[in-house]
Amino acid sequence: MGELIQAVILGVVQGLTEFLPVSSSGHLEIAKYLLGDQSVGEASMLMTVVLHFATALSTVVVFRSEVLKLLKGVLRFPQGNWRENEELQFCFKILLSMVPAAIVGVLLEEQIEALFSSQLLLVGLMLLLTGALLMLADRAKETQKSVGVRDAILIGVAQAVAILPGVSRSGATISTSVLLGVDREKAARFSFLMVVPLIFGKIAKDLIDAVRAGEPLTSVGFEWQLVVGFLCAFLTGLIACVWMIKLVKSSKLSYFSYYCFAVAILVLIESNFHFLR
Secondary structure, eight states: OHHHHHHHHHHHHHHHHHHSTTOHHHHHHHHHHHHTOOHHHHHOHHHHHHHHHHHHHHHHHHTHHHHHHHHHHHHHGGGSOGGGOHHHHHHHHHHHHHHHHHHHHHHTHHHHHHHOSSOHHHHHHHHHHHHHHHHHHHTSOOOOBOOOHHHHHHHHHHHHHTTSTTSOHHHHHHHHHHHTTBOHHHHHHHHHHHHHHHHHHHHHHHHHHHHHHTOOSOOTTOHHHHHHHHHHHHHHHHHHHHHHHHHHHTTOHHHHHHHHHHHHHHHHHHHHHOTTO
């Protein structure tokens, strides 16, 4: 029962923080630290894969009409004009935005993995950075601008920086978009859709690497934890994604900046004095 409760906690944390600008990676590190047991994450690499797949799937569900339009645009490309195909141009910008994170992920994979080992001090500092970005973005002027090619590259750089635990991916990419003058709703849409190909690519890479290394994907009795974790991450992801879009449109990112500052202070205190353990 204890393992299932941990799966619920990690699933809910992943589902909420993947979309809300408070850093899913940072909160998962905090959750593991407070639980005092890394078994859910270490018993199988598949748990991390399943949680990320669940949130990627919830994104596809929320933006299902946009995803279908993009697919139709791609299929229409051989018969149409590039300049008139807005969906294909959007897909090209998403591909551009993926490049920085893909390069960082491939070239610095071992260094990045080393950062995800109860690095509470780093998490606290990066949460402060996330809070500052959100506060700046909340004060930006509203526009009707769409994401351009240059914007896509810069937003992609922000996504690459968000690999660090404690930097919110959605917070970094949406804040960067808004600070570049992109319309808030369009910024949120681009931020959530741009990560889907990366998540699926990362999932495929992790599974292939595990199979090649002969590592067991799961252990006996672990299946129920995977199912529970998936359902919790998927359902909370649906709620968080829709909620986040409304919050970005209504310019309420500063609420999350205060939250990030508060959590960062607690984490920094804990990393020095260990009063919670």
